[in-house]
Amino acid sequence: MSIRSAVRAFIDDEVVPAERELNAANGGEPLRRLKHSAKDQGLWALGHPTELGGGGLSFGDFVLVNEHIGRSKWGQLALGTVSMQDSIMLHRFGTDEQKKRWLEPLVAGDIMPSVGLTEPEVAGSDPTLIQATARPEGDEWVVDAHKWFTTGASGAAFTTIFARTEPEGTDPHQALSAIVVSAGTPGFQIVRVVPTMGTTHGDHCEIRLTGVRVPADHLLGERGCGFHVAQIRLGPGRIFHAMRWLGQAQRAFELMLERARTRYAHGSVLGEKGEIQRYIAESAADIQAARLLVLDAADAYDQDGRARDQIAIAKFWVARVLHDVIDRAIQVHGALGVTADTPLEEMYREARYARIYDGPDEVHRMTVARRLLADPRRAPWLRGDND
Known part of the structure; x- marks a missing residue:
């Protein structure tokens, strides 16, 4: 197997x-x-x-x-x-020490991580606006930050905080650094678990760090390279998300097929109704097209470690497909679809997150459009022609 x-x-x-x-x-x-x-x-x-x-x-x-x-x-x-x-x-x-302390137990499943990127006071879709600060003092960093949607922070062994470390006037893409803060460090406060729609496992936490002191060697990567560190984390993550969304869409599709085969109404099973057949055919086409988009993005990333346009296109497109397929599956189930007797109602609420986290769809569409307007040769289907 x-x-x-x-x-x-x-x-x-x-x-x-x-x-x-x-x-x-x-x-x-x-x-x-x-x-x-x-x-x-x-x-x-x-x-x-x-x-x-x-x-x-x-x-x-x-x-x-x-x-x-x-x-x-x-x-x-x-x-x-x-x-x-x-x-x-x-x-x-x-560093070797950071990997031994955090990475090895992370892979073993003994600890959980969290990341502090998003802040309530500024747009999370624009990390150059981050207001959190970290200043060097002796052999320590002193961190002050207010973050939210720091998923899983209440049970994490550490939180990687992205904070402004460079002087005012520095290129905003070179002004941030990533600093690892261990749970329980004095001044690290879980303000609350933010109530949200859906039941995604992992609390979405609001946190505050007030004068939090961490050793200088907790800096992750080079100073001023936090934006790059974040993008390395987020880029492949968007591909992973999109493939998991396809798994959810496929499961919803299977539930829709089963309901259409077995539910009888108005003289025949639902699967014999033209409108239901349209739902099924369009869902199959949507899933397959989205799947090919993601696989193309993964192939492009494998080749250049970036694939910015392919990843952005896949991210916003698959998020929409996920919503649409689950929505059709609920419609085919009728009243049953909005109950907790099937997983569809929970899947639907979870799917709404997909169009926001790891960059809202609007930003991904905007960046793709801008790059294509600047250079039409960036069109994904021309990949390889410009080598």
């Missing part, structure tokens, strides 16, 4: 049947059992480097596996891939 098939079987046979129990326990013991099972089957942390205890899959192979992981919101936690973006960041920029 291939790795992809094994992951699909694990999600469908073990994770999906346990979802109600997982939701009721907020992970808890049911999640611990699933983690042990994944490790026993050799399915743990498949995209992490082998030297760190991961499966060592290539970027492209891990993208494909993510499609199946996304079928359940608990898939990432059960298979140890939820830390992938932070692991990429630490592996790329961390």
Whole structure:
């Protein structure tokens, strides 16, 4: 059995049947059992480097596996891939000591990370506006920050804070630094868990850091390179997200097919109605087209480590497809679709996040349009023609 098939079987046979129990326990013991099972089957942390205890899959192979992981919101936690973006960041920029302290236990699933990027006072879509500051004082950094949507901060072992470290007037793309702050450091306060629509696992926290002192060697990467560090974390993460969204869309599609085959109304099963057939056909086309967009973005990223246009296009397009397919599936289910008797109503609420986090759709569309207006040869379908 291939790795992809094994992951699909694990999600469908073990994770999906346990979802109600997982939701009721907020992970808890049911999640611990699933983690042990994944490790026993050799399915743990498949995209992490082998030297760190991961499966060592290539970027492209891990993208494909993510499609199946996304079928359940608990898939990432059960298979140890939820830390992938932070692991990429630490592996790329961390010192040997930082990797030993944070990266190794992260890959093992012993600790969880969080990242402080978004701030309530400024637009989260523009990191050059970040107001958090960190100043060197002796052999320490003194950090002052107000962040929110710092997902999972209440249970994280550390939070990577992006803060302004360079003098006023510095190029805004070279004014930020990334600093790792351990949980429990004096002055680090979890203000609240922000109530949000949906039930995405991992609290969305508002946090404050007031005169927080951390050792100078907690700087992640070079000083003033925080914007670059953030982009290295976010770029591949957008591809991972999009493939998981496709897994969700495929699951919603399967539920729609099952309902259309079995629900009888007005003289025939729903699947014989022209409008329902349109829902099915358009959903199949949307999913396949979106899938090819993401795979193309992953291939481009594999080649140049950037793929900015391909990733941006895939991000906003797949977010829309995710919403539309789940919406159609709910419509086919009728009243049942808006109840908690199927996963669709929760999937629908979760899907609304997709058009905002890791950059709102409007910003991705704007940046793609600007780059194409400046140089039409950047069109994704011309990739390779300009070499």
